[in-house]
Amino acid sequence: MKRLHVAISCLALFASSAIAAPKPFPLPRDSVYQLPAILVDQHGRSSDWRGRRGNPQIVAMFYTSCQYICPLIVDSGKAVEHALTPAERARLGILLISMDPKRDTPAALMSIASKRKLDAARWTLARPKMDDVRSIAGVLGVRYRQLADGGFNHTSALVLLDADGRILARTEKMGSVPEAEFIAAVHRALRGAHRSPGFVDRLNR
Amino acid sequence: MRRFIACWLLTVPLTGFTAGAADYVKLPGGRFHTALKYEDIKENMRVAPFALMRKPVTNAEFLAFVRSHPQWRRDRVASVFAEPRYVSHWAGPVTLGPAALPQQPVVQVSWFAARAYCEAQGARLPTWVEWEYAAAADEMRRDARSDLLWRERILHWYSQPSNRPLQRAGLQTPNVYGVQDLHGLVWEWTEDFSSLLVDPDNRNQGDADKAKFCGAGALSMNDRDHYAVLMRVAMLSSLDAEDTTANLGFRCAKEPK
Numbered sequence: 001m002k003r004l005h006v007a008i009s010c011l012a013l014f015a016s017s018a019i020a021a022p023k024p025f026p027l028p029r030d031s032v033y034q035l036p037a038i039l040v041d042q043h044g045r046s047s048d049w050r051g052r053r054g055n056p057q058i059v060a061m062f063y064t065s066c067q068y069i070c071p072l073i074v075d076s077g078k079a080v081e082h083a084l085t086p087a088e089r090a091r092l093g094i095l096l097i098s099m100d101p102k103r104d105t106p107a108a109l110m111s112i113a114s115k116r117k118l119d120a121a122r123w124t125l126a127r128p129k130m131d132d133v134r135s136i137a138g139v140l141g142v143r144y145r146q147l148a149d150g151g152f153n154h155t156s157a158l159v160l161l162d163a164d165g166r167i168l169a170r171t172e173k174m175g176s177v178p179e180a181e182f183i184a185a186v187h188r189a190l191r192g193a194h195r196s197p198g199f200v201d202r203l204n205r
Numbered sequence: 206m207r208r209f210i211a212c213w214l215l216t217v218p219l220t221g222f223t224a225g226a227a228d229y230v231k232l233p234g235g236r237f238h239t240a241l242k243y244e245d246i247k248e249n250m251r252v253a254p255f256a257l258m259r260k261p262v263t264n265a266e267f268l269a270f271v272r273s274h275p276q277w278r279r280d281r282v283a284s285v286f287a288e289p290r291y292v293s294h295w296a297g298p299v300t301l302g303p304a305a306l307p308q309q310p311v312v313q314v315s316w317f318a319a320r321a322y323c324e325a326q327g328a329r330l331p332t333w334v335e336w337e338y339a340a341a342a343d344e345m346r347r348d349a350r351s352d353l354l355w356r357e358r359i360l361h362w363y364s365q366p367s368n369r370p371l372q373r374a375g376l377q378t379p380n381v382y383g384v385q386d387l388h389g390l391v392w393e394w395t396e397d398f399s400s401l402l403v404d405p406d407n408r409n410q411g412d413a414d415k416a417k418f419c420g421a422g423a424l425s426m427n428d429r430d431h432y433a434v435l436m437r438v439a440m441l442s443s444l445d446a447e448d449t450t451a452n453l454g455f456r457c458a459k460e461p462k
Contacts, residue, residue: 034283137399138316138446139285145400148245153402 027053031165032139039097039126042109049095049126050165056189057093057161061142061154063100064108064125069156072174074116076158079178080186081122088190094123097136099144099152101127141170160185162192229256229328230383231461237338240350240431241401241438252338257331258456260374260385261393262322264295265307267314270322272299277318286317290449308373310391310454316446319394323457330396331458333441337434340387342380350431359433362389367452388433391454392440403442 027033033050040046058080062070077094084092098104109125112118118125128136137144144154160169160182169185171178234252271277271292278298279291292313296302305311314322316330323329331339343349350356377385387393444450 029282030284032285034285134397134399135317135320135446141445143399143402143442145397145402148243153400155402 025164028164028166030167032059032161032167033165035132035135035139037128037132037136039124039128040106041124041126042106042113043120044106049097052093052095053165054163055091055093056163056168056186056192057095057165058186059095059097059140059159059161060157061097061099061137061140061144062156063098063152064104064112065100066151069174071116073156073158074112074118075176076171076174076178077123078116079176080158080183083178083183084186084190088187089122091190092122092186094118096123096125098125098127099133099137099142099154100146100150101130101133103150140167158182160189162189228259229457229459230259231256232335232339232382232384234338237334237341239334239337240434241333241337250334252334254461255331255335255458256461257335257339257382257384257458258328259379259383261310261391261454261456262319263307263374264301264305264309264311267292267311267322268295268299268301268307270325274321274325277321282318284447286321286447287315288447288449291315291318292449294451306373308375309371310374310386312371312391312451312454313449314394314453314455315449316394316398316444319455320396322455326457326459328457328459330394330455332397333395333401333438335458336387336393336395339380339382339384340434342382342384344378344380347381356431356433359388363433363436371452392437392450392452394453394455395441398441398444399446401438401442403439 027050031053033053037049038046039049058077060073060077062073064070073096077096081089081092081094098109104125104127106127109127113120113123113125140157140159142155142157144152146152155172156174157170157172159167162168168189169182171182173179173182232252232255234254236249237252238249275281276283277287279287279293279295280298282291290313292305292311294304294313296304301307320330341348341350343352343355346352372390374390375385377389379385380387440453444453
């Protein structure tokens with residue numbers, strides 16, 4: 001049913017792009033970008049995550065002082081990258097959103113990005129506003145609680161978004177051996193994105 | 206407290222009372238012993254003073270909100286914020302109808318919708334511990350939880366079949382703070398519902414669970430006699446933010462004036 005729904009809305013989008021109206025397409029109702037959220041990245045740049053519309057994304061939540069599983073979240077993102085061709089890689093964004101905006105300053109985010117040698121062309125580490133953390137977790141299906149020592153108890157997931165911010169797949173398998181099904185979904189998403197570069201350009205404007 | 210209510214009554218004619226005008230009472234807060242067991246919290250929690258709605262939000266109040274915020278109409282709402290059953294018992298997107306009487310608490314609302322409603326009032330959803338603190342009181346005492354008769358009274362409601370029509374909001378005797386309907390009417394969203402990480406199976410303490418809940422383990426119950434609290438937590442912990450149910454409503458909280 002969901003797939004049918006996606007197919008129909010894709011058809012509708014292609015039909016309307018054939019008419020070539022240069023105005024942006026309305027955001028699908030099942031897009032996570034229905035939620036406005038200003039993020040500040042590792043370079044200190046501030047932007048609404050809705051600006052990421054146009055390319056498929058892998059999104060996860062994490063925090064920099066996390067010792068055990070957050071390094072695994074980075075490993076998982078890298079593992080997805082390794083499974084892709086260079087051309088595919090160039091079309092995918094990887095977004096790690098902090099659940100600890102108080103402590104995860106751009107400098108703290110940058111130190112993880114450097115330490116883990118994350119390519120800034122693809123990887124964005126960012127903190128949302130305090131008030132937005134639980135809503136972002138809500139649309140991504142992540143649960144968390146801050147502990148007395150400042151750490152977090154949380155669920156971990158990589159969430160695959162299509163170019164319009166619709167959730168295509170998620171994996172809760174963390175580490176350097178990715179789930180084959182998830183990788184297949186990423187390949188499919190990137191093929192979809194490749195077929196309509198003009199469409200994607202218009203969305204970015 | 207009486208002065209607070211008197212002031213509120215005075216301002217009603219001036220501000221123009223609508224279905225959306227909310228009635229809050231002040232709760233003093235203080236040290237509170239939660240029935241939940243957190244591995245990282247050994248002492249009692251401190252609840253800051255806050256204000257809480259006397260009654261859960263009603264259909265009439267929620268309808269007024271939907272009218273003034275049409276992005277929350279069920280025919281327009283983004284599906285990431287509300288599943289298809291969102292206010293599906295209403296006769297239409299802006300019509301209540303026979304299955305949703307104006308004074309009944311609104312149900313079939315998602316966490317996102319409840320949060321948006323409270324935000325529009327300059328308020329927020331209560332946290333779990335605020336809700337639990339308010340709900341520990343009975344008519345006479347701030348903490349009635351050790352009273353077996355009171356517990357039985359609360360549990361009695363949970364044993365009722367949930368397919369009967371809901372009572373109107375505000376019929377119950379107020380508790381010692383002046384708050385009504387915390388038990389025995391509907392379940393209620395909390396701001397931090399998704400922080401209630403309950404291990405679906407306490408017997409599994411292996412790697413799989415560590416991977417699911419990073420850091421300290423999932424919460425468990427300090428006092429298994431608080432069965433009503435356990436059921437609330439189990440229910441909230443099973444929900445996603447866009448979910449709605451036929452018995453789940455909400456009320457708002459805010460900082461005390």
